[in-house]
Amino acid sequence: MTDSQQIEQRIKRIIADKTKLDEADLHAGLNLEESGLDSFARIELILVIEEEFDIELSDSESANVATIADIVTLIAAKVGT
Amino acid sequence: MQSSTLLEVMAQHVATPDDDKALHCWNGASKSYDPVSYATLSRRAFAFGARLVSQPGGADQRVVMIACHTPYATLLAFYGAISVGAIPMIFPMPLSLGSHEALTERIKHWGFAFAQPALLVLEQDLTERFHEEIPAQIDVLRVNADPTGDWDSLSESANGHRPLPADVAFYQTTSSSTGDHKAVAISHGNIIANVVGIRRAQKMSVQERMATWLPLFHDMGLVGTVLFSFGNNYPLLIMTPTQFVKRPALWLKGMDQYRCTIATAPNFGFDYCTRLVSDKDVATLDLNCVKHLFIGAEPIRVSTVQGFVDKFTPCGISAQTIRPAYGLAESTIITTMTDPESVSNFICLEADSIGINEPLKILDRMTFDDPKMLAYDAAKAIAVCSAGTQIEGMTVEIVDEQGQLIERQNVAGEIAISGTSVALGYVFDGEAGRADPIDRFPEGRLRTGDMGAIVDGELYILERIKNIVIRNGENFLVSALEEQLAELLSISHEHIAVFESNIHDPGSDIVVLVERHAPLDDDAVNNLLVAMPKEAFPINKILLSKAREIPRTTSGKKRHFYCRKLYQKDGINFQQQIDVSPQRIMQAMNAVAAAD
CATH class of the missing domain: 3.30.300.30 (ANL, C-terminal domain)
Incomplete structure (x- = not known):
């Protein structure tokens, strides 16, 4: 499993935990709005991700993620995989 | 001498520079505040105004749409536009709206709503992908978000603009979180009347300091904290809503570190701190400096105030620190406030008695420091906070569904306001390019869409008529x-x-x-x-x-x-x-x- 795949798996687990959705229903192209996360819940999600990966995301970086794949790309760039 | 326009306030800051009177912007990377004095901010804004003037199409009366993440870039563009007679309009960003598409849709709507296409101010770090979605007819100006960077400065308006108090200062978007397009036109005179009215109502000194995380596209954030501080020469600590949601204790730690005396938030902000600030942080926070914690919401929840006071009493917060207020964009921001020298109170009502032109059945009256309030049973009665009395220059009345005045106290109806803080009108949202883009409010009472009653001379917000x-x-x-x-x-x-x-x-x-x-x-x-x-x-x-x-x-x-x-x-x-x-x-x- 590549680093990006591992990141995607961890992100899916975090989102499933937050939305109470089944992790198997989440796919890389899923839009965060479609997973039931409103703007407030998205900020909370960003915080959990920051703590999980020990990174800091600026407001503009946080705003640029629409899908799970976007988050994976951003984190992969931040942690240098 | 009292300034009568926001431009005069800027000129006053430039004429009497004071490094202590500053905007302090939270820097997430350095974990510290970057200060920029109001004099420096004004001088840079005058220089940004010069950039606006040099744009094709000029700046006079032109709407400037501001879409920036950082408070510093937002305010530089805001004051810069005001300095040259352009009309700023601050937009919520994708993180608040839910998507880039929602912001793009808003830009496309307002960009072509006026006789001249509006100009768009973006921060340097917004993605190229987003920039490509902006229609080519809309001019875009980039602004640097770093307050510590190199900046041009000017000591006065680049085009000699001298507004009158009755002139439009900015457009305030309302119900900003939906796709609905609605904005209120606020004059220079409205801003001055409101920020001075708040200061006088609360008997504030010249030494106050404030801390905020509220969004600047929102009236409570823009007028209630930023323009209030700027207009009264109070230092302001500022962070973004995202920074607050991630770490709410930062707001309180900032108040402690900078010995702030004033802060403002809706129910959500107080509830969020009560829920998420750790006991470890509570043990180290000293908030004895805080004299005014304004809470503005319809309705203000007694449980919110109770919870916050209970949690932060060890830090120096008392029931008297909490100051309920009532306001809306149509009254610039604040309409009524509670008395700073007494503990705020609330009434317990029989829920079924709330209806237009119906007398209230008041079951009990209490103050926030009344031990009896612990026995209040939310299942049996609705507790409603006093929102106090009108600030200087404003009148608050209660009317029925036909708009007729209800003169009896303790009878519910729609809240109607009049006075110096009442905005000019709604920005017309119809035929693009109309000569006067403002549907001016008629003289007299403006109905607010909120239901309330006057009890013992104080306003109580009961329900919401507007949808x-x-x-x-x-x-x-x-x-x-x-x-x-x-x-x-x-x-x-x-x-x-x-x-x-x-x-x-x-x-x-x-x-x-x-x-x-x-x-x-x-x-x-x-x-x-x-x-x-x-x-x-x-x-x-x-x-x-x-x-x-x-x-x-x-x-x-x-x-x-x-x-x-x-x-x-x-x-x-x-x-x-x-x-x-x-x-x-x-x-x-x-x-x-x-x-x-």
């Missing part, structure tokens, strides 16, 4: 959503009402009542759930009923607050109830995908 939903401190105008749902259900929006089931409970269900609709089969429900607008706030239930279930006024207008009353008493006769949880939507998406 908005407030969640996490954000206002959502439901009319746009009603129209979208109407289209999906092939029915007139007149037969759909969206309402909060209990405005005193932040977690209560958001309900859609659809009348004149037969029950839907499983496939139709799945298709509806998949097609529902996702950028909207979370709907919890859809109720399908027969005709004439939505309560209406004699002229046929929907009465959303009576829907709420009926719902609370299980008084809505519906034929089908549809659950709208995220799990149910996901199930619907899978079912529709499988069918395809």
Whole structure:
């Protein structure tokens, strides 16, 4: 499993935990709005991700993620995989 | 001498520079505040105004749309536009709106709403992908977000602009979290009247300091904190809403570190701190410096105040620190405030007695430091905070549904306001390019859409007549959503009402009542759930009923607050109830995908 795949798996687990959705229903192209996360819940999600990966995301970086794949790309760039 | 316009305030800052009077912007990378004095900020804003003037099409009376993440860049563009007679309008960013598309849609709407295309100010770090979505006819100006960087500066307006107090200063978008396009025109005179009125009502000194995380596209954030501090020469610590949501203790630590005396938030901000600030942080915080914690919301929840005071009493917060206030964008921001020299109070009402032109059944009266309030039973009575009395220059009255004055005290009706803080009018949202883009408010009383009563000379906010939903401190105008749902259900929006089931409970269900609709089969429900607008706030239930279930006024207008009353008493006769949880939507998406 590549680093990006591992990141995607961890992100899916975090989102499933937050939305109470089944992790198997989440796919890389899923839009965060479609997973039931409103703007407030998205900020909370960003915080959990920051703590999980020990990174800091600026407001503009946080705003640029629409899908799970976007988050994976951003984190992969931040942690240098 | 008292300034009469925001431009005179800027000139005053430049003429009397003082490094202590500054905007302190939280820097997430360095974990510290970057200060920029009001004199320096004003000089840089004058230079930014010069850039606006040099744009093709100039700046005079031109609308400047500001879409920036950082408070510093936002305010540089805001003051810069004001300095040259352009009209700034601050937009919420994608993180608040839910998507880049929502911001783009807003830019496209307002960009072409005026006689001359509006100019757009963006921060340097916004993605190229986003920039490509902006129509080519809209000029874009980039601004550097770093307050410590190299900057041009000027000591006065680049084009010699000298506004009058009655001239438009800026456009305030309202119900900013939905796709609805509504804005209020605020004059220079409105701003000065309001920020001076607040200071005098609270008997504040010249040495106050403030801390905020409120969004600048919101009236409470822009006028209630930023312009209030700038206009009264009070230092201001500022962070973004995202920074606050991630780490709410930062707001309180900033107050402690900089010995701040004033802060403002809606219910959400206080509840959030009560819930998430750790006991370890509480043990180290010293908030004895804080004299005014303004809470503005409709309604202000007694449980919110109770919880916050209980948690932060060890830090020096007392019941007297909490200062309920009432305001709205149409009154620039503040209309009434509670007395700073006494403990705020609330009344307990029989819930059924709340209705227009109906006398209130008051069961009890208490102050926030009354031990009796622990015995208050939310199931039996509604507790309503006093919002105090009107600030200087304003008049508050109660009217019935026909707009006739209700002179008796203790009788509920719609709150109507008049005076120096009442805005010029709504920005016209119709035929693009109209010569005067403002639908001016008529002389006399302006109806607010809020229900209240005057009890013992003080205003109490009881209910919401206007059809908005407030969640996490954000206002959502439901009319746009009603129209979208109407289209999906092939029915007139007149037969759909969206309402909060209990405005005193932040977690209560958001309900859609659809009348004149037969029950839907499983496939139709799945298709509806998949097609529902996702950028909207979370709907919890859809109720399908027969005709004439939505309560209406004699002229046929929907009465959303009576829907709420009926719902609370299980008084809505519906034929089908549809659950709208995220799990149910996901199930619907899978079912529709499988069918395809």
